[in-house]
Amino acid sequence: MTIDIINAIIDGGVLVFIVLVSTVGISADALDWNHGVCKKNGLPWKSFDMDSQGGRGYNAGDETIWISWPVDHNFTKKVCDFLED
Secondary structure, three states, X not given: OHHHHHHHHHHXXXXXXXXXXXXXXXXXXXXXXXXXXXXXXXXXXXXXXXXXXXXXXXXXXXXXXXEOOHHHHHHHHHHHHHHHO
C-alpha cells in the first residue's frame, strides 16, 4: 500500500513537471513572438526556415527567433493560405 502511494505521488509530480515545462515554453515563445512584431526594432517577423522538428525561424532586421510552440499559428496559416492561392 505504501508503495502505491509513493508511485501515485511520483506520477503526479511527473505530470505537474510536464505541465510546468510546457507552460514555460509556450509563454517564452509567446513573449518572443509578440503578436508577429519584433520588440527590439518594431519590424514584423518574416519566416525564413522550418527545421526538421517543425520549429519555425523568423527574421526582423538583424533579430532572429525560433518558435517551437503554436503561438504563431494564425500567422503561419495566413502565409500558407496566401501561397496556395
